[in-house]
Amino acid sequence: MFFMHVINATDRLPTRGHAAKRLSILEAGARVFCREGYTGANIDMIAAEAGVSRQTVYNHYGDKDKLFAAVVTEITQRCNARSFEVLSTFPDQPEDLEKELVAFAMRLTQKCLCDEDGKYLRKLIQSEGERHPHLFAGWRTEGPGKVWSALAARFARLAYAGHLELDDPDVAARQFVALVNAELHIPALFGEKLENDRLQEVTARAVKTFLRAYRRNGKEGEETTRVGRALPA
Amino acid sequence: MFFMHVINATDRLPTRGHAAKRLSILEAGARVFCREGYTGANIDMIAAEAGVSRQTVYNHYGDKDKLFAAVVTEITQRCNARSFEVLSTFPDQPEDLEKELVAFAMRLTQKCLCDEDGKYLRKLIQSEGERHPHLFAGWRTEGPGKVWSALAARFARLAYAGHLELDDPDVAARQFVALVNAELHIPALFGEKLENDRLQEVTARAVKTFLRAYRRNGKEGEETTRVGRALPA
DNA sequence: ATATTTTTGGACAGTCTTGTCTAATATGTC
DNA sequence: GACATATTAGACAAGACTGTCCAAAAATAT
Numbered sequence: 001m002f003f004m005h006v007i008n009a010t011d012r013l014p015t016r017g018h019a020a021k022r023l024s025i026l027e028a029g030a031r032v033f034c035r036e037g038y039t040g041a042n043i044d045m046i047a048a049e050a051g052v053s054r055q056t057v058y059n060h061y062g063d064k065d066k067l068f069a070a071v072v073t074e075i076t077q078r079c080n081a082r083s084f085e086v087l088s089t090f091p092d093q094p095e096d097l098e099k100e101l102v103a104f105a106m107r108l109t110q111k112c113l114c115d116e117d118g119k120y121l122r123k124l125i126q127s128e129g130e131r132h133p134h135l136f137a138g139w140r141t142e143g144p145g146k147v148w149s150a151l152a153a154r155f156a157r158l159a160y161a162g163h164l165e166l167d168d169p170d171v172a173a174r175q176f177v178a179l180v181n182a183e184l185h186i187p188a189l190f191g192e193k194l195e196n197d198r199l200q201e202v203t204a205r206a207v208k209t210f211l212r213a214y215r216r217n218g219k220e221g222e223e224t225t226r227v228g229r230a231l232p233a
Numbered sequence: 234m235f236f237m238h239v240i241n242a243t244d245r246l247p248t249r250g251h252a253a254k255r256l257s258i259l260e261a262g263a264r265v266f267c268r269e270g271y272t273g274a275n276i277d278m279i280a281a282e283a284g285v286s287r288q289t290v291y292n293h294y295g296d297k298d299k300l301f302a303a304v305v306t307e308i309t310q311r312c313n314a315r316s317f318e319v320l321s322t323f324p325d326q327p328e329d330l331e332k333e334l335v336a337f338a339m340r341l342t343q344k345c346l347c348d349e350d351g352k353y354l355r356k357l358i359q360s361e362g363e364r365h366p367h368l369f370a371g372w373r374t375e376g377p378g379k380v381w382s383a384l385a386a387r388f389a390r391l392a393y394a395g396h397l398e399l400d401d402p403d404v405a406a407r408q409f410v411a412l413v414n415a416e417l418h419i420p421a422l423f424g425e426k427l428e429n430d431r432l433q434e435v436t437a438r439a440v441k442t443f444l445r446a447y448r449r450n451g452k453e454g455e456e457t458t459r460v461g462r463a464l465p466a
Numbered sequence: 467a468t469a470t471t472t473t474t475g476g477a478c479a480g481t482c483t484t485g486t487c488t489a490a491t492a493t494g495t496c
Numbered sequence: 497g498a499c500a501t502a503t504t505a506g507a508c509a510a511g512a513c514t515g516t517c518c519a520a521a522a523a524t525a526t
Contacts, residue, residue, distance in 0.1 A: 017493070018502070037360060040272035042483060053504045058485070126359040127270060130424040144419060171438050174415050182411030186377060191363040205404050212446035250523065251472070275513060286474045291515070 022060050025050045029071045034123040038068060069135060072124055076139045078117045083147045086111050090154045097163055097215070102200075102207045105180045109203065113184060114193060122188065148173050165216045172214055179206035255293050258283045262304045267353045270360040271301055302368060305357055309372045311350045316380045319344050323387045330396055330448075335433075335440045338413045342436065346417060347426060355421065381406050398449045405447055412439035 028050035032041045043064060047054040061067035086107045091100035112118050121139070129136055152173035159166045166172045183202040187194060194202070261283035265274045276297060280287040294300035319340045324333035345351050354372070362369055385406035392399045399405045416435040420427055427435070 021503085035363075037270050037272055039270060043485085044483085055486090055505085056503060059502075063485070064483095123359075123363075125422050126356075129422045130268075130356075133423045136423070140419070168438075171442075175412055175439070175442055178411045178415030179408055182407050186373070189358050189362045190366045190369070205401075206408070209404075209408050209446045213442045214445070254473085276515085277513080288475080288516095289473060292472075296515070297513095 021050070021052050021056060025052060025057055025060055025067070026071060026074055029067050030075055030117075030120045030124075033068060033071055033127075034120045037123075037127040043067075068128070072128075072135050073138075075117055075121045075124065076136070076143065079112065079121050080139070080143050080147075082115075082117065083108075083112050083143065084150070087147060087150055087154075090151070092154065092157060093161075094158070094163065097158075098207060098211055101211070102204050105176075105203045105207055106200065108177075109180060109184070109199060113181065113188075114199075119188070119191075148177070151176070159216075162216060164214045166214060172210075175213075176206075176210050179210055182206060254283070254285050254289060258285060258290055258293055258300070259304060259307055262300050263308055263350075263353045263357075266301060266304055266360075267356040270356075276300075301361070305361075305368050306371075308350055308354050308357065309369070309376065312345065312354050313372070313376050313380075315348075315350065316341075316345050316376065317383070320380060320383055320387075323384070325387065325390060326394075327391070327396065330391075331440060331444055334444070335437050338409075338436045338440055339433065341410075342413060342417070342432060346414065346421075347432075352421070352424075381410070384409070392449075395449055397447045399447060405443075408446075409439075409443050412443055415439060 025046065028046045029041075032046045032049055035041075036045070041064075043054055043057055046067070047057050050057070057067065061070055086104075089107060090104055091097070094100045113122075125136055125139070149170065152169040155164060155166060155172050155176070156169040158164045159169065164172075180203060183198075184194065258279065261279050262274075265279045265282055268274075269278070274297075276287055276290055279300070280290050283290070290300065294303055319337075322340060323337055324330065327333045346355075358369055358372070382403065385402040388397060388399060388405050388409070389402040391397045392402065397405075413436060416431075417427065
């Protein structure tokens with residue numbers, strides 16, 4: 001009983017206000033580190049943006065390095081979780097494969113790559129990936145590593161069900177992602193976002209190309225994927 | 234005559250030693266800015282790496298901002314020039330399209346994306362693109378802007394000659410680049426380079442997929458691009 | 467050889483940042 | 497209300513960096 005009390009007093013999660021400030025600092029840290037880079041960010045900026053005093057930042061996270069590491073860990077987890085969430089909406093039993101793949105690709109883009117967390121993670125890696133690769137080792141294995149192989153498994157299933165024709169599901173998965181993101185890289189470098197219409201358009205074209213390469217011959221809907229094709233009667 | 238002399242004394246490029254130091258500072262600046270980011274880089278580091286005194290850096294470039302701008306301009310020009318050099322080796326009259334496209338893609342990757350200047354430019358844009366987009370406006374229009382449309386023109390020519398079947402050459406060009414670079418992004422984030430064998434392999438697969446999607450129906454070599462395909466007799 | 471330009475090293479002020487410390491205040495619990 | 501814990505503002509020392517100034521030394525041109 002008194003033991004419980006001791007445990008509660010020391011191990012229990014901080015009180016509501018406490019936890020709220022902690023989170024607020026983390027969010028502000030993500031924003032500022034992302035905006036200014038690790039070296040360019042300073043604690044006062046983060047404290048101000050979080051609406052707390054500088055000392056509170058130090059109370060919670062110790063120093064700049066530890067705060068950065070905490071930000072990386074948190075954002076990584078969020079992004080990974082989001083990725084698997086989206087992955088679970090993959091069209092396993094498609095009625096209209098092209099349409100459903102486009103919708104899936106749009107979810108992937110909007111919820112994982114073009115959202116705030118996705119942008120933060122990208123910039124954090126860009127600014128510190130080369131200097132501190134260990135900070136992102138977890139992301140590499142748990143993030144792209146697992147997402148891609150899970151995606152490959154979904155494609156393999158589509159192939160087994162006769163919808164696709166693949167040499168190597170892993171290659172196909174990476175190429176799918178590459179095609180879908182083709183037009184995003186440069187705008188992302190300058191903090192720009194594609195409008196929704198444009199995103200829809202480039203995604204549709206990416207999927208179309210993917211299916212041209214990988215759709216099983218003689219399957220339905222082929223004439224929509226290759227314009228002006230001269231089919232042998 | 235005396236007029237010539239005046240022109241020479243004021244307008245001529247600096248003497249050899251002078252120019253050599255100027256260049257050395259620029260190269261060192263590129264390395265250090267790339268390694269440390271704009272904020273993280275400091276003038277003493279650059280001076281030391283260039284083998285000159287700090288004052289000399291200020292004599293040549295005025296201040297940190299101007300030095301950074303000069304580095305960006307120089308590296309941009311080099312990268313653009315290199316891109317068009319490689320572009321001029323595009324296989325316009327291919328005998329073995331797949332093989333020649335793979336070779337072309339390898340040149341593009343190795344000479345433009347994976348070389349030192351390519352890496353510098355990428356990191357410079359990553360660290361300062363969002364904060365100072367105007368510094369890279371020239372790159373966007375003269376670099377990817379023109380390279381892609383030139384590449385699209387080459388693909389259009391291949392289509393006109395009956396080798397390819399394209400809806401939109403611009404889309405095809407961007408997708409080609411995206412496929413070829415699919416595997417490079419993540420290693421690049423951590424300063425890693427793909428070994429040549431691996432690069433060759435992923436490039437071959439990218440081109441294979443590209444041709445599966447865009448090779449003209451009934452053209453030669455199709456059976457090599459689609460494994461296990463069931464052709465209608 | 468002499469005059470001119472360039473480079474050097476060092477000192478310097480001013481600014482910014484990190485991380486610590488303290489005393490006062492706020493917040494929440496019992 | 498009393499008590500413990502969290503938070504705040506501000507001062508502070510130590511260090512780093514920028515950009516300037518200067519006088520001596522070196523390189524270059526005439």
